Amino acid sequence: MTGSDAAMNLQDKSWKDYPVLPYIRLCYRFRAADFFQGERRLLDYLILFLEEGRYILQVDGAEYEILPGEFALIQPGVLFTTRGFGSCVVPNAHLDFFYNEERERSFVTTPGQTNLDSYADLLQPRLIDFPLVNLPVKLVPRQPGKLKDTLYRMIEAFKHNDIHSMLQVQKLATELLQLLLGDGEHSRSADFEHQQLVAKMNAFLSFNLSSPITVEMMAKHAGYSESHFNTLFNAHFGVTPHQYLLDLRLQKARELLDTQELKLDLIAEYCGFANASHFSKAFKRRYGMSPRYYRESRDFLDF
Known part of the structure; x- marks a missing residue:
């Protein structure tokens, strides 16, 4: 299996499976005149900006001309070569x-x-294998x-070794x-939005379970208007916000009873019920x- 094949196997993976935490391996202004670098595949990403000169990139059989003022992105696992013409100055990372x-x-x-089989565990997921991300080699x-400016500031900061x-x-x-993701038209993946809404709401509701929580508070935390939040919530969770909150409270109450x-009355307080009577009625x-x-019969119950 080539590095490209390994990268392709990451297709359909979810964003939540890959925590974003950049690690810069090399970041500097490359200078060379009339050069050629033969075929290779990368384990990581290479982003470059052509300051001077002329570049020809051949990536998976397609040829791209990069001129001064233009950017290119080489993603992990793709087969590519690089040829520079004239005196080239290439800030890159x-x-x-x-x-x-x-x-x-x-x-x-x-x-x-070109064969990265031995390093498959180090191969980065490719951005283009995530939902709705479309990033070409030659970036516009x-x-x-x-x-x-961001690339140049990275290069400058990378020169120093302090924390x-x-x-x-x-x-x-x-x-x-x-x-890059803004350029790649990502953003509104339904799957990604669902993951973010579920994660936000579960964390917020769990943390505030013992307190009075209104739909207005939920909507504000999620970053939506109340009406839009109700629509989204029903679409993602299949129940109303009130019903979902009640389910969480009852699940927590069962856990405490177990x-x-x-x-x-203390379980009722911890789980956000008005009192023990309110808790008992909802539970029943x-x-x-x-x-x-x-509680008395849980060892014999089947649920």
């Missing part, structure tokens, strides 16, 4: 966008390294000035990824028995 606990073992490949950024500079480099690399010897409506009976 080799980096991982996604966290890999073995990333310090990874490296910038050299010409001739919406904000070329901002992309160029502040390294954090700055990482921050700038994240900003660079945001610019694992703790707390009084019912859902499970067909009182909390007290559930």
Whole structure:
């Protein structure tokens, strides 16, 4: 299996499976005159900006001419060659966008390294294999000035080895990824939006479970108007926000009944019910028995 094949196997993976945490491996202004670099595949990403000269990139059999003021992005696993004409000045960065606990073992490949089977565990996921991301080799950024400035600031910060500079480099690399995704028309993947809404709401509701929570509060936390939030919530969760919150409260109450010897009024308080009576009525409506009976009989119940 080639590095390209390994990258293709990442298709249909979810964004949540790959935490974004950039790691910059090499970041500098490359200078050379009339050169050729033979075939290779990368484990990481290469983004470059042509300051001077002329570049010809051949990527998976297609040829791209890069002229001064233009950007290119080589994604992991693709087969490519590089040829420079004239005196070339090329600010560039080799980096991982996604966290890999073995990333310090990874490296910038050299010409001739086309089979990456031995390093498959180090191969970065390709952006183009994520839903609705369309990033060509020859980039046409919406904000070329901002992309160029971000790359140049990364190069400058990378020269230093102190913790502040390294954090700055990482921050700038994240900003660079945001610019690329904006250019790649990502953003509104239904799958990604669903993941984010579920994660946001579960964390918010769990943290505030014992407090009064209104739909207005949920909508504000999610970043939507209340009416739009209700529509989205029903579409993503299949129930109303109130019903979903009640389900969470009852699930938490069952967990406490199963694992703790707390009084019912305290469980009611911890789970956001007005009082023990309110808790008992809601519990019985859902499970067909009182909390007290559930606790006494749970070893014999089948649910």
